[in-house]
Amino acid sequence: MKLTVLGCYGPYPPAGGACSGYLVEFEEWKLLLDCGNGVLSRLQHFIEPHQLDAVVLTHLHSDHISDCFILRYAIKAAFKQGRRTRPLPLFAPSRPAEDYERLTDPGIFQVQPIRDAETLTFGPLQLSFLRTVHSVSCYAVKITVAGSPQTVVYSGDTEYFPDLADFARGASLLLCEANFLQRDLLAEQINHMSARQAGILGKQAGVKRLVLTHLLPYREGEAYLAEASKEFEAVELAQEGEVYPINPASFNHAKGDWMILTVETNPIKASLLEGRLKAEGITVMLRNEEAAGQIYGFTVGPLADIQVLVPKDHMQQAREILQEIIENSPEETD
Ligand SMILES: [Zn+2]
CATH class of the missing domain: 3.60.15.10 (Ribonuclease Z/Hydroxyacylglutathione hydrolase-like)
Incomplete structure (x- = not known):
């Protein structure tokens, strides 16, 4: 906002x-x-x-x-x-x-x-x-x-x-x-x-x-x-x-307002998860491990660890959505 x-x-x-x-x-x-x-x-x-x-x-x-x-x-x-x-x-x-x-x-x-x-x-x-x-x-x-x-x-x-x-x-x-x-x-x-x-x-x-x-x-x-x-x-x-x-990024992470939901290495997957959570009304932040404290909208390079953070109050709901995504995603084949 x-x-x-x-x-x-x-x-x-x-x-x-x-x-x-x-x-x-x-x-x-x-x-x-x-x-x-x-x-x-x-x-x-x-x-x-x-x-x-x-x-x-x-x-x-x-x-x-x-x-x-x-x-x-x-x-x-x-x-x-x-x-x-x-x-x-x-x-x-x-x-x-x-x-x-x-x-x-x-x-x-x-x-x-x-x-x-x-x-x-x-x-x-x-x-x-x-x-x-x-x-x-x-x-x-x-x-x-x-x-x-x-x-x-x-x-x-x-x-x-x-x-x-x-x-x-x-x-x-x-x-x-x-x-x-x-x-x-x-x-x-x-x-x-x-x-x-x-x-x-x-x-x-x-x-x-x-x-x-x-x-x-x-x-x-x-x-x-x-x-x-x-x-x-x-x-x-x-x-x-x-x-x-x-900006939620200005909220105090040190106080534990935000929690890491998962870590993705694939930026496209991270972005899809972000979109899905936002569609459910959950605020999301993507953070690149290497750039300590930096908050990214989306643009992170390949192979970087991308932390997906959600507000503490929405952690449970976010976990359920993540679980649903994992269960519904097609089996990865060679
Ligand atoms: Zn007036």
Whole structure:
């Protein structure tokens, strides 16, 4: 899975910037989280708008939805050009009702409400939601990949609340709003978190990486970082246009998150096994013994020992699949 920051400002962007918009991709699946002003333009540096599988709007404030009203023209054009045949699913809270109604565009958008405790599935991607504390109905989003430890959590807009730490527990990457600094909270500003609170949240949730977003356009990024990093070390500022790989290879092997299923000497066999396991929803890594610690997608030379690794939690299932493959493979003949 990978996350691309298309826009990271709120409630308005600086010159050349954009408001909230994040592209999440896994294999051929492409989801857009929020679609604020400037996002559609940025999106096209990475994919064509008609390639989107769905748009998920955390809430209906303009800095999170305004490019939806332009995206509809791009989708309409894609229909005319024969590049898209289905309306684009668009998920959003159903309140405020008049804003939700405005998104309606039959035949172009298939607008559906986000419901509490509902899970959305797009191929191997699963999305779950947690209602946040904001001035309008808003949801945090958690994206997981079936059979994989990769998890992205996006806070949406929110004040700090403890349940968010449970929701984000152990995330590979927490994309967290930090519109405020502590001094804004002291001035009794509400509806958003401070960078310090985002740091506290990252620490409480034990996330691997914390990315601060929804930044004010007129504030120095360093001020946010200084506050958050006092609480949590693995913190950084969202960078527009940057791609954040959510790579299982970055998981801690030393901790025993991964186990060796088998060792193959034939790269084609290793690749076939990888494909079969992935088809069953199991994440796989191929590792070449000689290149210590190096993780390969596929390209290993002949006669190298290729370790096939799977997450510890899926070892039993993977063993059964491997056994099945061995039993069903034709006898080798001379
Ligand atoms: Zn916002």
